[in-house]
Amino acid sequence: MTEPAPDAYRERLDALYARLDYERLGMPASSSSTELKLGRMRRLLRRLGDPQDALRIVHVAGTKGKGSTSAMVAAALSASGIKAGLFTSPHLHRLEERFEVDGAMMSPSDLVARCDEVLPVVESVEADWPDPEGRGMTFFEATTAIGLLHFARVGCRAVALEVGMGGRLDSTNVVRPGVSVITSISFDHVRQLGPTLGQIAREKAGILKRGTPAVVGVRGDEPLSAIREVARSRRCPIREVGPDVSYDYEPPTPPVDRPSNGVVRVRTWRRDWGPIVPPLPGEHQARNVAVALASLDALAETDPTLDVDPGAAARGVSGLRWPARVEVVGESPWVVIDGAHNVASAEALAGTLRSNFPSVPRTLVFGTSRDKDLDGQLRALLPLFDAVIATRYVENPRAVDPSAIAEAVSALGGPPAEVSADPASALQAARRRSPVPGLVCVTGSLFLAAEARAAALGLSNVPARPRLVT
Structure with missing residues (x-):
């Protein structure tokens, strides 16, 4: 056609x-x-x-x-x-x-x-x-x-x-x-x-x-x-x-x-x-x-x-391929992208990382939406990770400010969180910080997963993104 x-x-x-x-x-x-x-x-x-x-x-x-x-x-x-x-x-x-x-x-x-x-x-x-x-x-x-x-x-x-x-x-x-x-x-x-x-x-x-x-x-x-x-x-x-x-x-x-x-x-x-x-x-x-x-x-x-x-x-x-659902998009370090966005899905992700992935140092890249249980998701995930980078998705207005995420990580006893302005820079920072062998996991929202996936795979020309309305 x-x-x-x-x-x-x-x-x-x-x-x-x-x-x-x-x-x-x-x-x-x-x-x-x-x-x-x-x-x-x-x-x-x-x-x-x-x-x-x-x-x-x-x-x-x-x-x-x-x-x-x-x-x-x-x-x-x-x-x-x-x-x-x-x-x-x-x-x-x-x-x-x-x-x-x-x-x-x-x-x-x-x-x-x-x-x-x-x-x-x-x-x-x-x-x-x-x-x-x-x-x-x-x-x-x-x-x-x-x-x-x-x-x-x-x-x-x-x-x-x-x-x-x-x-x-x-x-x-x-x-x-x-x-x-x-x-x-x-x-x-x-x-x-x-x-x-x-x-x-x-x-x-x-x-x-x-x-x-x-x-x-x-x-x-x-x-x-x-x-x-x-x-x-x-x-x-x-x-x-x-x-x-x-x-x-x-x-x-x-x-x-x-x-x-x-x-x-x-x-x-x-x-x-x-x-x-x-x-x-x-x-x-x-x-x-x-x-x-x-x-x-x-x-x-x-x-x-x-x-x-x-x-x-x-x-x-x-043979099904279902993107952004515990999807491996990189190796050395392993880069995993998952759209978990509530406590139950964060707990499932944590269990999967324990049982189905190598036991290596892990870096969490996390961003979520304002109507989600931020503390609940972090409680499920933080015990698995040695480093945290707080970020936000940029093409939807519902994102939590990364500084608020970093404060929540600190309040829950997590490692000091680095703040990054967008998924692409967060992914770059995580890769720099992660040893080889190591693992980077991006999660907290399907919106974050989409933007991080585009950055990780070098995708461009994705015109279905809506124009932001202020």
Whole structure:
């Protein structure tokens, strides 16, 4: 397909980014806000012809692991010859990354074409159903519609659809999925979802649809009880990791001289998947593999034409590359980039660095967002690191000031933190300070991970970055 004129592409991006974008501004304080309703989203899709109704959807929610699990589901389907879409957020470098078909992101030409289909309809919905407070439809609502329309247009047979935030009031929760999935429950977005694990679980269980099967990878009595209660009220048959799905994870045998993902063996109520090399390291990713494979089995039970070839699916999962998730981008010293941004994901990262990476001196490059638990993340990470560099991402206004991070490190008894103004200079400083052998880990935010990854890999010409609005 012919590439669009640069001005046309930029104009469509600007039109999208001009919309209210909670990824840049932070979410409203309450999930009951008038901004988080589904009526206009349903009207938008109806005017687009309800493209979601042509798709078999695996709808994936969870505090952590939902993106990785969605990507594994899509990779397994594609490897089995089933044309599969993948919708995730946020993107790292280009907006088109959010919309993948068989592992390839949407082309710029397709993005322009879908914007030209969707944005005029967005404006017509806004005109016919104006918001009482004058707010237009959001960036995420528009991009969700673009994704669903694109997958229908190109003939996807199945789609792995990642929830943006929460579940009950998320813009993706207008679909009728073949399978609903909840990967995990931990504390994040507590202002919007609630201060207890049970409340958070109920919000995420809002994606469960009457009579639709669900796969649940959640640990803990409180969140599991809440999910089971919602499932019973909606007559949803659920399969849980534990009673219905088992997995055994074998981390690499110490001493580990280079990063290794280990091996996981998964058995569901339907089949024994045998040994699989996870695409990402860590016990939590082995659990995500189990959830993904169970989701595929549940999907096959709802639609036998979507049953995957186990060998091909396993190869698809193992071969998946999922950037900025414990991603190794350099050696001598090892450079690891991870988008961990809450306490649970920081704890998982810490465990992975202990079990799957060499035991060498480590330098932490850390930056996070204002609405995240700064002290909680640092408590999980600091015991592993000999040096710390505090920094911030620069292309989003939600970043915590690096000096505040350095103060928090000191208050928690960490090593004196060097302050660096941006991810590129922080990465340079970390490499200078790190011995060989050594390890540098950049984490605290997916936004930080994206900018550090661009610097580490020398990426340029990533025009999907929004222009800062002051």
